[in-house]
Structure formats: structure tokens, C-alpha cells
Amino acid sequence: MRIRKETWSCFNEKDVLLFTLTNDRGMELSATNYGCIVTDLRVVLGFGRFEPYVENAPYFGAVIGRVAGRIRGASFELEGVTYRLAKNEHNNHLHGGPNGFHRVLWQAEPVQRDDAVGVVFSYTSPDGEEGYPGTVHVQVEYWLNNDNEWTVTYRARSDKTTLVNLTNHTYFNLSGNGKRDILDHTLTIQSSRVLELNEELIPTGRVLDVTGTPFDLRQGKTIREAVESGHPQIALVGGGYDHPFWLDRHHDKEIVLSDPESGRVLTVETDEVGVVVYTSNQLPKGLDLGGVPSRKYLGICLETQGLPDAVHHPQFPSIVLPAGQERASTTVYRFGII
Helix, strand or coil, X not given: CEEEEEEEEEECCEEEXXXXXXXXXXXXXXXXXXXXXXXXXXXXXXXXXXXXXXXXCCCCCCEECCECCEEHHHEEEECCEEEECCCCECCEEECCCCCCHHHCECEEEEEEECCEEEEEEEEEECCCHHHCCCCEEEEEEEEEECCCEEEEEEEEEECCCEECECEECCEECCCCCCCCCCCCCEEEECXXXXXXXXXXXXXXXXXXXXXXXXXXXXXXXXXXXHHCCCCHHHHHXXXXXXXXXXXXXCCCCCEEEEECCCCEEEEEEECCCEEEEECCCCCCCCCEECCEECCCCCCEEEEEECCCCHHHCCCCCCCEECCCCEEEEEEEEEEEEC
């Protein structure tokens, strides 16, 4: 196993670094310290150069924070104080704001142990950044081992009580290098509950039983089945998924994506409460992804995280990070063949 570190570009007069992790089986994963973005892996969408990630990237491969997903009204109350956030999607706050964790330059160091190679990314988010309280110290670890497992560990600690809900926004396409769209991929999720969304794609607070709906993925369904189902919630988000699934189990093959034509399979295991599945229903057309033009349904995001807008729904598990405490979670992406 080996790690290659190189200077990739420059951002705000600082070096943008690119790390390439290679295991003994020839699997490679490249990531940059700009947004912790995974830039290259055979089955993910990305650009071949740095500049498009700054100019026009719909969160490709990035770590999202402080809070993934939407916060209704771009405000919340915590310990009797109302905090107002940046409105970057209509009247709401999305994915940590316009200058969230996906748009900052992280400190980064290559690391190695007997069974894996990796990168540790670190960032200190100052008190008030994007409207959030508290100075938050964040660490994200990427590890690649010889079992073709990419492990992501998130850690955050704040000097004031605040909100933290981190995820990774990589778009997967198991056909390899975007040969085909993901409509004929099969998705299996061990989840009996999904959150209902309103017209602004924010949870209403209702938790729906998936039985008998396109959201019942416990035995697996193709993405095409959902797209063609005509279900109102599917139509609401542009003809696909953009929904939070509340997981029934953890670190037990709870999320499996497969592509029968290529024979590739991705198993995702996590200790996060849920996963937001996004089938790129609103992916802009025409972005150059290494010679492949972007289009609807070209990738699927499996964003393991706490439930969106949880701060406004006390029945959801809390995303409040008390002062002085650490929040940590791990997600494993295991690549294999059917």
C-alpha cells in the first residue's frame, strides 16, 4: 500500500493538495484538501482538474457541514438564543451554507498503519461561521485497506453548544467512469421508515411506513422502479429519491447498491441514524466529468447522516453537540463484485 501527495493547484494563495491512496489490489482513491473532496475513484463522478470544483460543482465528493441537508427558515433556537443562517436555497439553509465545509481548505496529513493507508483532514470552524455558534474543531479521516474498503470517520468538538451533522456527498455510478446512468442499479436499504418531505424538500415531521411503496427497498429495487412509480413523493423531488431513510440496523450490510451489468457492488455500513438517498434528479446538464457530460440520473448519493432539519423536530434524534463533548461517527464503503 502506498500514498502519493502532490500539489494540485492554488486557492486563496495556498496550496491545494491531492492525495492518492493505493492498496495492494490496485484500487486507487484520490482526495484533495479542498472540501475533503474525493476526486477520483473508478465508480464516482468528478472532474479531472481543480477549477470546476470551485466554479460549479454540485457538492461532488465533498464533506458537508456544519449541518448536512436543509434547515427550515435558515434559523434555529438553541438554549434560548435564535441563530440566523445563510439562506442559500430559497428561504432555507442548505448543506452548511454557501461557504460550508465543502468550500474550505483543510489541513491534511497522510497516515499509514499496518492494514491501511489514509489521510487525516482537520479544520477549525470559527464561532459565527455561516451563522452557527461555537468554535468547532473537526477531523475527517479517510482510510483505504486491502479489502477494498474506504472508511470515513468524522469527529467534531465545540467550545459552545451547537449543531453538527456531517456527511459525504460522493456521487456513485457502478458502471465505471459514467458509462451508463444509474437507473438500472439495484438499491437495497434495511429501512422500514422514510421521512415525508414538503414542497421545499424539508421533512414535514411525518415518518412514513415504507410498506407497499417505492421506498420499501428492504428486498431491493431498481432506481428505475422508483422513477416510473408515479408516487407523489417521488414526483415532488424531480422524479427519483431525495429522501431520508431511517435505518433499522447499523454496520450490518444495511445499504447495498449493485449494478448487474458491470457486476460491481457497493456495501455501505454506518453508525449514523439515517441515509439520504439522492438520485441526481436535479444534476445540471453539460458539466464535463472527464469526457462524460453530466445529466439527470448519472449518479447516486448515499449520504449517511443524522436526520435533516432535526433541530425543528424533537421526535428525531438530536444533532445538538453540547459544549466540550465530541461527536464521532464512522461509515464504511466496501467495493466488490456480485
